[in-house]
Amino acid sequence: MKAFWVLAGIVALTGCQLSAPSFVGDELITANQQTGHKVRAPVAFFSTYPSNNASETCRIVNRQKQACIDDPISPQQFLDVLSEQDWFTAVLPSSSGSDYELLISNQSATVADGTPWQSTISALSMGTVSTPVYVRNFTEVTVQWRGVEIDTRLLDITVPALTEQNAQDIARTALTRWWQDVSDNDVFSARYLYSALDASNYFDNMQLPAQIGDFIKDDTQLYHDPFKGVISRYLHPQYENALLDISVYPILSPLSQSDDTLLHSELQQDLAQAKDVASARDMTLDDDGGITPFSIAGSDRIAEGKVMALTATSENAESLFASTYVFRQQDKIIKITTTFPRRVSDSLVQQAMPSIIVPEPSKLMAAIREMQASQQTAVQ
Numbered sequence: 108m109k110a111f112w113v114l115a116g117i118v119a120l121t122g123c124q125l126s127a128p129s130f131v132g133d134e135l136i137t138a139n140q141q142t143g144h145k146v147r148a149p150v151a152f153f154s155t156y157p158s159n160n161a162s163e164t165c166r167i168v169n170r171q172k173q174a175c176i177d178d179p180i181s182p183q184q185f186l187d188v189l190s191e192q193d194w195f196t197a198v199l200p201s202s203s204g205s206d207y208e209l210l211i212s213n214q215s216a217t218v219a220d221g222t223p224w225q226s227t228i229s230a231l232s233m234g235t236v237s238t239p240v241y242v243r244n245f246t247e248v249t250v251q252w253r254g255v256e257i258d259t260r261l262l263d264i265t266v267p268a269l270t271e272q273n274a275q276d277i278a279r280t281a282l283t284r285w286w287q288d289v290s291d292n293d294v295f296s297a298r299y300l301y302s303a304l305d306a307s308n309y310f311d312n313m314q315l316p317a318q319i320g321d322f323i324k325d326d327t328q329l330y331h332d333p334f335k336g337v338i339s340r341y342l343h344p345q346y347e348n349a350l351l352d353i354s355v356y357p358i359l360s361p362l363s364q365s366d367d368t369l370l371h372s373e374l375q376q377d378l379a380q381a382k383d384v385a386s387a388r389d390m391t392l393d394d395d396g397g398i399t400p401f402s403i404a405g406s407d408r409i410a411e412g413k414v415m416a417l418t419a420t421s422e423n424a425e426s427l428f429a430s431t432y433v434f435r436q437q438d439k440i441i442k443i444t445t446t447f448p449r450r451v452s453d454s455l456v457q458q459a460m461p462s463i464i465v466p467e468p469s470k471l472m473a474a475i476r477e478m479q480a481s482q483q484t485a486v487q
Contacts (some may be wrong), residue, residue, distance in 0.1 A: 132241060132266040135276040136283050139191055144290040148331070149197035151205040152189060154182035157212040161247040161261050168243060169216035179215040179244065179269050184278045194286055206332075207295070210249040213281075215242050215269050242269045246281035250294060257303035258294045260285055297329035305470035306333035307357070307439075312466035315339055315353060319459045322351045333471060334359060336439070351455065354442040355465050357472045361479070362438060370413040370433045373440060374398045377431055381417050390419040390427070395449075401432055403460040410434050410460055416449045432456050438468040 157165070157177075165175040189198045189209070199205055217240050243265050250258040262281040266273060293299050301308070309329065317324050322341035329337050336356025343349040360369065378394065385392040394417055401414040412434035419427040430452040432443040441463055445452040 133264050133280065135264075135266070135273060136280045137276050139279070140283050142194070142286060142290060144286075145193060146195050146207070146295045148195065148207060148295075149199055149205045150189075150195045151199045151202040151208040152186055153201055153208060153210050154178075154185075155210040155212050155249070157214055157245070157247050158249075158259070161212065161245060162214065164261065165214045165216045165243075165245045168218050170219050170240060171217075175214035175216045175245070177214055178212075180213050180246070180274045180278050182211070184275050185211050185213075185246075185282065187275070188279045188282050192282075192286075206253055208251040208254070210251065211246065213244060213246040213278075215244045217241075218243055218265075242266050244269060244277055244281070246278070246285075248282070248285045250289070252300055252304070255304065257300060258289065258292075260288060297331045300331065301329060301333050304333055305474075306472075307336070307466040307469040309337040309355065309466060313337070313355060314462065314464040316459055316462040319351060320455050321345075322349075322455065330356075333357075333469075348446060350446045351452070352442075352444045353459070353463070354444070355439055355463075356442075357469070358435070358438050358440055362476070366411065366435050367413075369435060370440075371398055373433045373442070374413055374415045374431060378415060378417070381419075381429065385419045388419070388421070388424075390421040390424070393418045393420070401453075401456075403434075403457055410436075412460075414449070418448075434460065436463070436465045438472060439465045441465065 162175070166172065169175050186198065186200055189195075195207075219240055243263060246262040246264070248260055248262065249256055262284055264277050264281050266277060269277065289295065298310075300306075307313075310327070315324065315327075319341055322343055325340050325342045327337060327339040334357060336354060338352055338354045341351040341353070358369065360372070375398070378398075382392055394415065396416070398413050398415045401412045403410040403412065412432055414430065414432045417429045417431075419429075428446060428448050430445045430447065430449045432452075434441045441460070443452075443456050443459065445455070
């Protein structure tokens with residue numbers, strides 16, 4: 108009985124301290140924000156479960172130290188926010204038709220907002236006197252490329268309460284902060300993709316000549332696909348239609364096959380594409396003798412390659428020329444393509460090849476080849 112009167116006295120003396128503070132929380136974004144950044148590709152959207160790390164982060168701050176509430180913001184609300192934005196060319200719900208995928212989960216925790224003294228009083232009162240609380244929503248956004256995770260971020264939004272009225276704004280706030288972060292870090296760039304997947308670093312580990320004859324290197328661009336590699340374009344100072352391109356990309360077929368078979372197959376694919384283009388333009392295609400060997404004597408090695416020269420003609424347009432040379436170096440294909448006949452391009456390729464050094468085999472391709480070898484062994 109004495110303990111009751113002591114507790115009653117304490118509560119009476121400190122009652123004013125137990126009133127809820129004027130808690131505001133994070134400022135929510137209520138309208139779409141223009142960021143000036145856009146990915147020129149669609150993205151697939153999936154609702155998923157939070158990772159173990161995300162769940163543990165939420166559980167630790169939860170007042171009951173138990174599992175948090177799953178999906179207090181519905182997947183549809185996140186999808187609506189993404190669809191309203193112009194960040195991607197399209198947002199495809201639960202689709203397999205995009206290289207990029209967004210996996211989104213969210214949980215909420217109820218967090219005590221009282222002072223240590225208020226928490227003590229609440230405990231002594233056996234819950235009769237409550238401690239002020241607020242809500243923290245944790246939204247986890249994972250970016251995948253063809254099913255492989257390349258980036259994961261956890262967004263923490265604090266609000267006085269999570270209600271039907273503010274859930275959409277919380278989703279918009281979390282996704283807007285996420286978008287600003289990934290934009291600042293170029294998560295959707297080709298360079299980031301190559302680095303995240305441990306693909307070859309063409310910019311730092313590849314050597315190309317700055318000039319080939321009169322042709323000067325103008326630019327080098329990564330394809331937005333590590334399996335397609337990189338392309339460098341060389342321009343002629345006088346003839347704008349004279350182009351020389353050097354492409355370097357990993358060999359996707361088994362490395363055990365002969366160079367002759369490998370390089371012949373590469374040019375056969377190019378020939379098939381050229382036939383389709385010529386047919387669409389109503390032009391006649393001549394392969395000028397087909398695919399033939401092409402040797403290059405370097406300072407310390409001799410490169411054996413293949414070459415194919417094509418001419419497309421029609422009655423109503425100028426003839427088009429394409430000379431394509433392919434070589435193998437380490438685990439990569441070097442392809443040199445010109446827009447002029449072999450009588451001009453042969454000497455340029457002879458000059459360029461000894462100066463070209465490709466990157467070492469990447470961790471990405473090493474892992475893929477190891478997996479392919481394991482599958483082949485299992486089949487046998």
